[in-house]
Amino acid sequence: MATVLEAMCAGSVEAFDLFYERYAPLVMHIALRVMDDRMEAEDLCHDVFLEVLRTGRRFDRSRGSIESWLAVLTRSRGLDRLRRARRAVPGGADAAIGRIAGLETAASALEDTVVLRFQQAAVREAFAALPSQQRRALATAYYREKTQREMADEWNVPLGTVKSWIRGGIANLRKQLAVRGWLSGGEGGTRHDAK
Structure with a gap:
């Protein structure tokens, strides 16, 4: 903006x-x-x-x-x-x-x-813009408090895949928030810089 x-x-x-x-x-x-x-x-x-x-x-x-x-x-x-x-x-x-x-x-x-x-609306919009597997992995970790190992076992996928989804989801969430002006350039801090 x-x-x-x-x-x-x-x-x-x-x-x-x-x-x-x-x-x-x-x-x-x-x-x-x-x-x-x-x-x-x-x-x-x-x-x-x-x-x-x-x-x-x-x-x-x-x-x-x-x-x-x-x-x-x-x-x-x-x-x-x-x-x-x-x-x-x-x-x-x-x-x-x-x-x-x-x-x-x-x-x-x-x-x-x-x-x-x-901020809450920006996070909801950013979360909705994530690919479905990343969104699912982040939601399961956050809301259901599952570990990465538990998700891998439950979904019958390699642990590395779940780790990749989580890492990618967090990185994409940061990018989405930066696009919406709530983070600068994908950094992980709490600054609310507008772009």
């Missing part, structure tokens, strides 16, 4: 459409939680995507995923709006202060939840 972001910042309408289609639900969900008002949330969503168009080139994949970047950006801009509203309406300051304090905590937890859901 980082390539789409770069193309979008270079002026590609198709890239913007693809980027917006993928991330608008995430941005809108966070905006609704922060603003607690549909029209304000829509305005915030609009502003976030305009800012992404203007400053998207500054996105640094080494600092996290596009999803987490958008979540932080949306929350920050929403809180900025609430602070401005508090200053603009002196009588409503107490309500705005209370709302901001509560939302900062809730928004942080929401960000974590949203990013976790995107």
